Amino acid sequence: xxxxxxxxxxxxxxxxxxxxxxxxxxxxxxxxxxxxxxxxxxxxxxxxxxxxxxxxxxxxxxxxxxxxxxxxxxxxxxxxxxxxxxxxxxxxxxxxxxxxxxxxxxxxxxxxxxxxxxxxxxxxxxxxxxxxxxxxxxxxxxxxxxxxxxxxxxxxxxxxxxxxxxxxxxxxxxxxxxxxxxxxxxxxxxxxxxxxxxxxxxxxxxxxxxxxxxxxxxxxxxxxxxxxxxxxxxxxxxxxxxxxxxxxxxxxxxxxxxxxxxxxxxxxxxxxxxxxxxxxxxxxxxxxxxxxxxxxxxxxxxxxx
Amino acid sequence: xxxxxxxxxxxxxxxxxxxxxxxxxxxxxxxxxxxxxxxxxxxxxxxxxxxxxxxxxxxxxxxxxxxxxxxxxxxxxxxxxxxxxxxxxxxxxxxxxxxxxxxxxxxxxxxxxxxxxxxxxxxxxxxxxxxxxxxxxxxxxxxxxxxxxxxxxxxxxxxxxxxxxxxxxxxxxxxxxxxxxxxxxxxxxxxxxxxxxxxxxxxxxxxxxxxxxxxxxxxxxxxxxxxxxxxxxxxxxxxxxxxxxxxxxxxxxxxxxxxxxxxxxxxxxxxxxxxxxxxxxxxxxxxxxxxxxxxxxxxxxxxxxxxxxxxxxxxxxxxxxxxxxxxxxxxxxxxxxxxxxxxxxxxxxxxxxxxxxxxxxxxxxxxxxxxxxxxxxxxxxxxxxxxxxxxxxxxxxxxxxxxxxxxxxxxxxxxxxxxxxxxxxxxxxxxxxxxxxxxxxxxxxxxxxxxxxxxxxxxxxxxxxxxxxxxxxxxxxxxxxxxxxxxxxxxxxxxxxxxxxxxxxxxxxxxxxxxxxxxxxxxxxxxxxxxxxxxxxxxxxxxxxxxxxxxxxxxxxxxxxxxxxxxxxxxxxxxxxxxxxxxxxxxxxxxxxxxxxxxxxxxxxxxxxxxxxxxxxxxxxxxxxxxxxxxxxxxxxxxxxxxxxxxxxxxxxxxxxxxxxxxxxxxxxxxxxxxxxxxxxxx
Numbered sequence: 008x009x010x011x012x013x014x015x016x017x018x019x020x021x022x023x024x025x026x027x028x029x030x031x032x033x034x035x036x037x038x039x040x041x042x043x044x045x046x047x048x049x050x051x052x053x054x055x056x057x058x059x060x061x062x063x064x065x066x067x068x069x070x071x072x073x074x075x076x077x078x079x080x081x082x083x084x085x086x087x088x089x090x091x092x093x094x095x096x097x098x099x100x101x102x103x104x105x106x107x108x109x110x111x112x113x114x115x116x117x118x119x120x121x122x123x124x125x126x127x128x129x130x131x132x133x134x135x136x137x138x139x140x141x142x143x144x145x146x147x148x149x150x151x152x153x154x155x156x157x158x159x160x161x162x163x164x165x166x167x168x169x170x171x172x173x174x175x176x177x178x179x180x181x182x183x184x185x186x187x188x189x190x191x192x193x194x195x196x197x198x199x200x201x202x203x204x205x206x207x208x209x210x211x212x213x214x215x216x217x218x219x220x221x222x223x224x225x226x227x228x229x230x231x232x233x234x235x236x237x238x239x240x241x242x243x244x245x246x247x248x249x250x251x252x253x254x255x256x257x258x259x260x261x262x263x264x265x266x267x268x269x270x271x272x273x274x275x276x277x278x279x280x281x282x283x284x285x286x287x288x289x290x291x292x293x294x295x296x297x298x299x300x301x302x303x304x305x306x307x308x309x310x311x312x
Numbered sequence: 313x314x315x316x317x318x319x320x321x322x323x324x325x326x327x328x329x330x331x332x333x334x335x336x337x338x339x340x341x342x343x344x345x346x347x348x349x350x351x352x353x354x355x356x357x358x359x360x361x362x363x364x365x366x367x368x369x370x371x372x373x374x375x376x377x378x379x380x381x382x383x384x385x386x387x388x389x390x391x392x393x394x395x396x397x398x399x400x401x402x403x404x405x406x407x408x409x410x411x412x413x414x415x416x417x418x419x420x421x422x423x424x425x426x427x428x429x430x431x432x433x434x435x436x437x438x439x440x441x442x443x444x445x446x447x448x449x450x451x452x453x454x455x456x457x458x459x460x461x462x463x464x465x466x467x468x469x470x471x472x473x474x475x476x477x478x479x480x481x482x483x484x485x486x487x488x489x490x491x492x493x494x495x496x497x498x499x500x501x502x503x504x505x506x507x508x509x510x511x512x513x514x515x516x517x518x519x520x521x522x523x524x525x526x527x528x529x530x531x532x533x534x535x536x537x538x539x540x541x542x543x544x545x546x547x548x549x550x551x552x553x554x555x556x557x558x559x560x561x562x563x564x565x566x567x568x569x570x571x572x573x574x575x576x577x578x579x580x581x582x583x584x585x586x587x588x589x590x591x592x593x594x595x596x597x598x599x600x601x602x603x604x605x606x607x608x609x610x611x612x613x614x615x616x617x618x619x620x621x622x623x624x625x626x627x628x629x630x631x632x633x634x635x636x637x638x639x640x641x642x643x644x645x646x647x648x649x650x651x652x653x654x655x656x657x658x659x660x661x662x663x664x665x666x667x668x669x670x671x672x673x674x675x676x677x678x679x680x681x682x683x684x685x686x687x688x689x690x691x692x693x694x695x696x697x698x699x700x701x702x703x704x705x706x707x708x709x710x711x712x713x714x715x716x717x718x719x720x721x722x723x724x725x726x727x728x729x730x731x732x733x734x735x736x737x738x739x740x741x742x743x744x745x746x747x748x749x750x751x752x753x754x755x756x757x758x759x760x761x762x763x764x765x766x767x768x769x770x771x772x773x774x775x776x777x778x779x780x781x782x783x784x785x786x787x788x789x790x791x792x793x794x795x796x797x798x799x800x801x802x803x804x805x806x807x808x809x810x811x812x813x814x815x816x817x818x819x820x821x822x823x824x825x826x827x828x829x830x831x832x833x834x835x836x837x838x839x840x841x842x843x844x845x846x847x848x849x850x851x852x853x854x855x856x857x858x859x860x861x862x863x864x865x866x867x868x869x870x871x872x873x874x875x876x877x878x879x880x881x882x883x884x885x886x887x888x889x890x891x892x893x894x895x896x897x898x899x900x901x902x903x904x905x906x907x908x909x910x911x912x913x914x915x916x917x918x919x920x921x922x923x924x925x926x927x928x929x930x931x932x933x934x935x936x937x938x939x940x941x942x943x944x945x946x947x948x949x950x951x952x953x954x955x956x957x958x959x960x961x962x963x964x965x966x967x968x969x970x971x972x973x974x975x976x977x978x979x980x981x982x983x984x985x986x987x988x989x990x991x992x993x994x995x
Contacts, residue, residue: 135902
C-alpha cells in the first residue's frame with residue numbers, strides 16, 4: 008500500500024536546495040517592474056546564512072512553545088515534502104489518502120506558528136494569528152475539493168497517482184475544468200504563502216500584516232527556520248499548481264528541469280501579480296477565497312459527467 | 313476470565329461504591345473515596361471485559377430472570393458493545409480519580425473562596441453541592457451507561473436508557489441554587505424525554521412486527537420499505553437527541569457545563585456516544601439500508617460539524633465551548649457513519665469499511681481528548697476561579713503539567729498529526745475519497761460534501777483550539793486569579809496526564825490494531841469475512857503509512873531541535889520584553905483576547921449565528937467612556953425552539969378552559985365519561 012520511491016528523494020533534495028531561489032526570483036521580478044536594480048536572486052540564501060550565524064533574543068513572556076514553533080513547523084514541512092511528487096516522478100512516499108496527510112501537516116505548521124505567536128502575549132502577533140486562522144479555514148475547502156475532483160478524474164487517491172494521471176489527453180478532454188482548478192489552486196497558493204493580494208510580505212506596518220507579524224519576536228536560527236520554511240511552503244504548494252499544469256509522462260531528464268522551470272515561471276508570475284495589483288482590504292480576502300471555492304465548484308459541475 | 317463475574321462487577325462495583333459512599337455522607341472525604349473506588353473498580357472490570365471480548369471476537373450472554381414478573385433480563389456483550397464499553401470504562405475511571413480531588417475543591421471553596429469575579433462568571437459549584445450526592449449520581453450514570461451497552465432486549469434497553477438519562481439529569485441539576493443550571497436541567501429533561509418517546513415508539517413498533525423484544529428477535533422482523541423508513545427516522549430522532557445531532561443539540565451546551573467538570577467529561581466524552589451506539593444497534597436490526605440513510609447522516613454530520621464549530625468559536629466559557637465542540641465531533645462521527653452506509657448501500661466495501669471504522673475510532677479517540685480537555689477546563693475553573701477564557705492567560709508557567717497534557721488534547725482534537733484525532737478523521741476522509749471513485753450516477757456527491765465539510769470543520773477546529781490554548785495557557789495572565797493560580801493536586805494531574813498519554817498511545821496502537829475491528833464491523837457491514845478483513849488490512853496499512861510519517865516527523869523535530877541547540881551553544885541569548893512596536897507601557901490588558909482572536913470568523917458567520925452586541929453610543933469628538941458587550945447565542949434556540957415552544961404553550965393556554973378549577977365541572981366530566989363508557993359497552 009505504501010510505496011517508497013527512492014527517486015522521490017531527488018525531488019526533496021531539489022526543494023531543499025532551490026526553494027529559497029523562488030523568493031529571490033519574485034523579488035527580482037518586482038524590482039524589474041519597479042525599475043530598480045534589486046537584490047541578487049541569491050539574496051534569500053545570504054539572509055539565511057546570516058541568521059543561522061547569529062545568537063537569539065527571547066521575550067520574557069515566552070515559554071518553550073515559542074521555541075518549539077519554528078522547529079515543529081519546519082519539521083512538518085520537511086515531512087510534507089516527502090509526500091509531494093515533482094515532475095511526474097512519484098514522491099518519496101505515496102499511499103492512498105496521502106494528500107489529506109500532506110494538507111494536515113501544513114495545518115500542524117500553522118497551528119504551532121499561531122501558538123508561538125500567541126505565546127508572546129503581543130496584541131500585534133495575536134492579530135496576525137487571528138487573521139491567519141481565519142483565512143486558512145476558508146482556504147481548506149477549495150484545496151480539498153480540487154484534489155477530490157482530480158482524484159475522481161484520474162482514478163487515483165494519492166498525490167503521486169493524481170499527478171501522474173494528469174495527462175495531455177486529460178487536458179484535451181477536460182481542459183476547462185483543469186484550468187478552473189489550476190486558477191483556484193493558484194489563488195490558494197497566493198493566500199497560503201502570504202502573497203499579494205492577501206498579505207504583503209514587504210509591508211512595514213504591523214497592523215496590516217498577517218504572516219510577518221506572527222513571527223515578529225523570532226530571531227537568529229529560529230527565524231532562519233521560519234524563513235526557510237516559508238520558502239519550502241512556497242515550493243510545496245507551487246509544485247501542486249505546476250503539477251496540475253505540466254502534463255505528466257515526460258522522460259525524467261526532461262521532467263525535472265521542466266518542473267523546476269515551471270516553478271520559476273510561477274515565481275515570476277507571482278512577482279507580476281504582486282507588482283500589478285494592490286493588497287486587498289482585509290474584509291475582502293474572504294471573498295477572494297470564496298471565489299476560489301466557487302471555481303472549484305464550477306469545476307465540479309464541469310467534471311460531473 | 314469469567315465473563316459472568318466481570319459483568320456483575322462492571323454493574324455492581326460502581327453502584328455499591330455510590331450507595332455506600334452516600335451512606336458515608338457524614339464524612340465528605342470518605343464518601344468521595346468510596347465512590348471513586350467503586351467507579352475505578354467498575355471501570356477496570358469493564359476494560360478487562362471489553363478487551364477480552366474484542367480480543368477473541370466472541371460474545372457472552374447472561375440472562376437474569378426478573379423474579380415474579382415472568383420477564384427475563386438479557387444482558388449480552390458482543391464486540392459492538394465491548395467496543396463502546398472500552399471508552400466508557402477508561403473515561404469513567406479517570407474521571408472518578410480526578411473527581412476524588414476535584415470535589416474537594418468544591419467542598420472547601422465556599423462562595424467566599426471563589427470570590428466575586430468567580431461568582432459573576434459562573435464557576436460550577438459554590439459550596440452548595442454535596443459530594444456524597446455527586447458520587448451517588450455519578451455511579452448511577454456509570455451503571456446506566458454500562459447497562460445500555462449490555463442490554464440485549466428492548467425493554468432492558470429502555471430501562472437502562474432512563475437510568476442513565478435520569479442520573480445525568482440529577483448531575484446537571486446538582487448546583488440548583490443557580491438559575492441557569494435549573495433551566496439547563498429542565499431543557500435536558502425535556503430533550504431526553506422527547507428522544508425517549510421516539511425510542512419507545514421504535515421498540516414497540518418493531519417489537520410488534522417481530523413478535524419479541526430481544527435484539528435477536530427484532531432483527532428477524534420483516535419490514536415493508538415504509539415501515540423501515542419510519543423506524544429509521546424514529547431511531548434517528550431518538551438517538552440523535554442523545555448524541556446531539558443538529559438541531560437536536562440545544563440541551564447539550566447548557567447541560568454539560570452545569571455538571572461538575574469530571575462528569576461533564578463523562579457526559580461529553582462517552583454519554584452522548586450511547587446515542588451513536590443506539591443508532592448502530594438500530595442499524596443492525598433494520599435490515600439492508602437504502603442509500604438515502606447515508607445521505608441523511610452525511611448532511612446531518614456536515615451541518616452539526618460546521619455549526620458546532622461556528623457556535624464554539626464564539627463562546628468565551630471554556631466548558632460551553634467544549635460542549636459545542638462535542639456537537640462538532642458527533643458531526644464527524646455521523647459523516648463517517650453516513651459514508652459507511654452509502655458504501656454499504658452501493659456495494660463499495662472499501663468505502664463502507666473505512667467509513668464505519670473511522671467513525672468507531674473517532675468515538676474512542678474523542679472520548680480520550682474531550683475527556684482530557686474537560687478535566688483541563690475543570691482545573692482552570694477551580695484554580696483560577698473562572699471559566700471565562702478572556703480572564704485567563706499565562707497558565708503555562710503556573711501549571712506546566714496541566715498545560716502539557718492539554719497541549720496534547722488540543723492537537724488531538726484539532727485533528728492534527730501525529731496524535732490520535734488525525735487517524736480517525738483520516739479514515740473518514742479515505743472513505744469519502746473511495747466513494748469518489750465508484751458508484752453509479754450521483755453516488756459520489758455525498759463524498760464531495762463530506763470532503764468539503766470535513767475540510768472546513770478541520771480549519772475551524774484548528775482556529776478554535778488555537779484560541780483555547782493560546783488564550784488560556786500562553787501570553788500574560790489577564791487577571792489576578794490567573795496570575796496566582798496554583799497547580800492542581802496530584803490525582804487531578806495524574807488523570808489528565810494519563811489521558812494525554814492515551815491520546816499519544818492510541819496514535820501508535822490504532823494503526824496496528826485496526827484489523828481487530830473485524831468482529832465489530834461484521835454486524836454493520838455484512839460482507840464475507842475475507843473481504844472485510846482484507847479491507848481492514850488495507851485501512852491498517854494506510855494508517856501505518858501515516859504512523860510512519862508521524863514517526864519521521866517526531867525524529868525530524870528531535871533532529872532540528874538538536875541542530876538549533878548546537879547552533880546557539882556559546883552564543884549570546886538575550887532576554888527582553890515582547891516587541892510592542894515601541895510602546896513604552898504594555899499591560900496584559902492590551903494583549904489579544906479570545907473574543908478578538910475569533911472576531912473575523914464570528915463576523916463572517918454572523919448570518920448563521922444569533923449573537924447580539926451591546927454597543928455604546930459614541931457621539932461627539934470626545935465621547936464618554938462606554939462598554940461593549942457581546943452575547944453569543946445559539947440561533948437554533950432563538951429561531952426554532954423559542955417560537956416552537958411558545959406556539960405550543962399558546963395552544964395549551966387555549967385549552968385551559970377545560971381545567972376550570974370548579975368541583976362541579978370535574979364531577980360533570982366524570983359523569984360524562986361514565987355515560988360514554990356505558991353507551992360504548994352497551995353498543
